[in-house]
Amino acid sequence: MKFIIAGLGSFGSSLGMALTSQGHEVIAIDSRMQKVEAYKELITHTICMDATDEYTVNGLPIVDTDIVVVAIGEDQGANVMATALFKTLKAKRLISRSINPLHEKVLQAIGVDDIFHPEKESAMRWAKRLSLRYFVDSYSLTDNFSIVEIGIPEALIGKTVAALQMEQKFNLKLLSTMCYEHYEDSFSRSQRRPHIQGLATPEQVLQENDVLVVYGANKDINQFLRSVGVKAH
Known part of the structure; x- marks a missing residue:
């Protein structure tokens, strides 16, 4: 399977490494070059880009990707913008991170397929859930x-x-x-x-x-x- 993960924080990086180790193709993006460099040997592809920038995100192979995961957690606004952008670009299956109950309602309004709460759920559990x-x-x-x-x-x-x-x-x-x-x-x-x-x-x-x-x-x-x-x- 092919995945795009936006955000290489603790959850996003762990999920990306777990999926890569299971033989899936993962494109992980983050606006911080330090994060991109840190995981370039552990995740299939890592790219430094802004997940809220329509021009650059539109260059990703979204139509050929099975699942897009928005794992941005530090910036609620960036999370919502990136999620809405991937929805607009017709991601086949879109999963996003919820930071609080109000944020979850916004994600539901956007029309995501699933919502995860990394404070309660492990990346390994989600890797298994997405893989089979x-x-x-x-x-x-x-x-x-x-x-x-x-x-x-x-x-x-x-x-x-x-x-x-x-x-x-x-x-x-x-x-x-x-x-x-x-x-x-x-x-x-x-x-x-x-x-x-x-x-x-x-x-x-x-x-x-x-x-x-x-x-x-x-x-x-x-x-x-x-x-x-x-x-x-």
Whole structure:
């Protein structure tokens, strides 16, 4: 996948390095040459430019980029301007950093696809979330064990929980399934919230919009994802 990251602060640089290490192509931009130089050997491409300057930003391969992440956090105004600019330039998927609740409402009004809060969320967690096609979210319990949310792969739609044989084949526990309900926020924009469907039962039939909530060792989770055709890292 191809990413553009605007802002090489603590979160942006960590995200850029994590995605690069996973084999993705990352273009990281920052107006500070010191930051650009610091990460040029660790991120695929680093460029010194102003993310709020339409002329220079328009020269980036936005149309060929899968996800644009605006990670600017020091300057709320620059964050909003850069986010609006990438939205105007028709980024396929646009994610931006929220600094406070009011700022989050402004980002929602712009129409971003997702909002992150780096003070609460780790760059590694977002790198994993952005890297896998069916990956929704994760909660690390220890260095080796996690609870993960996985959007149901097409190959599993219509199968029962028992047919997956997750415990027998992969030593994993399917705790529950969930789906996301859509609603309108205060700007009349479509948002979504999770709805837990209860403990998974052997006879439960998996549906198209289900999200699987799975517990187990990270290596076993990756093996399961590979078995159903999902690229795992």
